[in-house]
Amino acid sequence: MTGYVLRRLWQSAVVLLGVSVLVFAIMQLVPGDPIRLALGTRFDPDTYEALRARSGLDDSVPVQYVNWITSALTGDLGVSFRSGETVTSLIIERLPATLSLAGGAILVAILIAVPLGTLSALRPRSPVDWFATLSSQAGLSVPDFWLGIMFILIFAGTLGWLPSAGYTPLFEDPLGWAQHLLLPAVTAGVGSGSILTRFVRSSVLEAIGQDHVRTARAKGMRAGDVLRWHVLRNALVPFVTVGGVQLAYLLSGVVIVEYVFAYQGLGQLAFQAVQSRDYPVLQGAVLLFAVIFLVINLIVDLTYARLDPRISYRSSR
Amino acid sequence: MSIEESAETPPVTRQHRPRWLETLTLLARNPLAIAAVVVLAGLVFAALLAESIVPRDDIFTPDIANRLQAPSGEHWFGTDELGRDVFARVLAGAEVSLRVGAVAVGISLTAGVVVGLLAGYFGRWVDDTLMRVMDVLFAFPALLMAIAVLAILGAGSTNAMIAIGIVYTPIFARITRASVLSVREEVYVRAARSAGAGNVRIIVRHVLPNVTAPIIVQTSISLAFAILSEAALSFVGLGTQPPDPSWGRMLSEGRGFIEQAWWMAVFPGAAIFVTVLAFNVLGDALRDVLDPRQRSAMKGVGA
DSSP states (O other): OHHHHHHHHHHHHHHHHHHHHHHHHHHHHSSSOHHHHHHGGGOOHHHHHHHHHHHTTTSOHHHHHHHHHHHHHTTOOOBOTTTOOBHHHHHHHHHHHHHHHHHHHHHHHHHHHHHHHHHHHHSTTSHHHHHHHHHHHHHHHSOHHHHHHHHIIIIIIISOOSOSSOOOOTTTOHHHHHHHHHHHHHHHHHHHHHHHHHHHHHHHHHHHTSHHHHHHHHTTOOHHHIIIIIIIHHHHHHHHHHHHHHHHHHHHHOHHHHHHTTOOSHHHHHHHHHHTTOHHHHHHHHHHHHHHHHHHHHHHHHHHHHHOTTOOTTTOO | OOHHHHHHSOOOOOSSOOHHHHHHHHHHTOHHHHHHHHHHHHHHHHHHHHHHHSOHHHHHOOOGGGTTOOSOSSSTTOBOTTSOBHHHHHHHHHHHHHHHHHHHHHHHHHHHHHHHHHHHHHOHHHHHHHHHHHHHHHTSOHHHHHHHHHHHHOSSHHHHHHHHHHHTHHHHHHHHHHHHHHHHTSHHHHHHHHTTOOHHHIIIIIIGGGSHHHHHHHHHHHHHHHHHHHHHHHHTTSSSOTTSOOHHHHHHHHHTTTTTOTHHHHHHHHHHHHHHHHHHHHHHHHHHHHSHHHHHHHHHHOO
C-alpha cells in the first residue's frame, strides 16, 4: 500500500512537471510579441516596457521557465496584461463561483443517477430501465450550451422564474446565489448525471448478483435493508471513483456553461483571457485546472485503495 | 462432373463467416443501431448534397426583407437575422460538422493508435515516456485544452480540427496500449517472433488486427465528442468562422435573438443533439457486438 501511494505520488509529480512545461509553452508558442498583442490598440511605450520587465520576457527561455515555476510554487502567477492585478487574486476572486457551480452540478448528477440507476438495475428490461437507458444516452449527447439556452428560453424568458445570467456571492444574498446557481448547475449536471446513471446501474446489477445478497434475502432480510446494507454499500466503492472523476471534470469542464450564463467563474476568466490575449491569466487558469484535475484523481485513487482492500496494487500501474 | 466424383470430394464449405459480416449481422438486430445508421447516412447525404438540394443563395445571401421569419411552409425552420433560410443553413452545417469531426478524429486515431502500439509493444522506457506524455495531455480539461491551443494557433475550422485532434489523442493511446498488452503475449505473436518476423511485421500483421475492436468503438464515440467540441468552439467564436454555416456558430447567433426568434437557436442545437446521439448510440451498439462476452451472450439468445 505504501509503495503504491509513493509510486502514485511520484507519477503525479512527473505529470505535473510536464503540465507546467506545456502551460509555460503557451506564452512561448504565441506568434509574435505577446505583450504587444495583448496591448493591441492601447499600446503605449511605458506600459509596454513595464509589463515586459515584470514578465521577464527578455531572459532566456530556460531561465524564464525556472523563474515562472518557482514563482508559481509560491502562489505568484504573474500579473494580468489587461488589468494589472495579480493572476492569483483574480483566480481567488472567481474560485467560489466555480466551486458553487461544480458542487451544485455534482449534486444534481447524484440526485439523477442514484435513484434512476438503482431503479433501472432493480427492474432490468422494464419501462423504467428503458427510460433510464434512453435518457442517459440523451443526456450524454445533448450539447450543454444548447441545453442552457433552452433553459434560459423556458425558465428565464417564457416563465420568468429564474435569472438568465450572472452570479451572486453566497454570503451577500443566499437566495440570489441559489437562484443564479440553479439553471447552470442543472445544465452542467445533466451530462455527469447520465454517465453516473449508467455506472450506478451496472454496479448495482453486479452487487445484486453476489452470494451474500442471496443469503441475506434467504434469511428473510427486508428488501429495503438488503438494498441498503448489501447492495448499495458494495456498489458505492466504484461509484466513488467515477463520481470523483466527474467532479474533477465538472470543476474544470464548466467553461461553456459559465459562458452561456455569463457566470463569473474561473472558466469565464480563462475564456475572457483568450479573447483579450491576456496570456498570464490564461496560463494561471489552465495550470490551476490541470492541478485540480490531477489532485482529485490522485485523491480518488488513494481513497479507492482504502475503500476496497481487495484491489492488488502490484499489478496496477 | 459425375455424381461419383462429387461424392468422393465433398465441396469445401466454410464453417465460419467473416468476422465483419457476423458483426454487421448482430448489429442489424439492434433497432437502435439501425436508427442511428439511418440518421448518420442521412447526414452524410445532406453534407454531400446540401448545395444541390437547397439553393446556394438560401445558405449565404442575406435577404433582409425576410429576416426573422417564423417557421412556415416556405421556410421550414424560419429565417435568421439576415433573412437566410435556417433549414438550408442547418443542412449545409452538416458538412462542416462532419468534416471537422472526421478530420479531428482521424488525427487522434492515427496519433493515438501509433503511440499505443509502440508503448504497449515495446514496454519499458518507450512505454513510460510515451504514456507520461499522454498523461500530461490528459490532465487538461478537453475543451479548455482546445481553447488554449486555439489561443495560440488562432481561430478557424482548420485549427479547430488540430486542437480537437490533439485533445482526443490520449484516449486512443490508452485504449490501444491496454489491448496491445493483452495481445503481446499471445501464442501467435510469440510464434511469429520465433519464426523470425521483425517488430514492424509483428505489429502490423499480428498485433494491430487483434486490437481493432475497442478502437472501432472508441472512434464512433470520439466522433460524437469531436462534433460536440467543434460546435462548442464555434459557439464561443473560436471554430468555424462566418459566413460558413456551422451549427455551433448558428446557435451563438441565435442566442442573441432568443426572445424574438427561438427557431434560430432551437434547430441548429437539435441538429447537433441528433448527430451526437446517433454516434453515441452506434458506439454503444458496436461495443455490445464487439465485446466478446456480450457477443457470445447475444449469439446464445438469437441464432
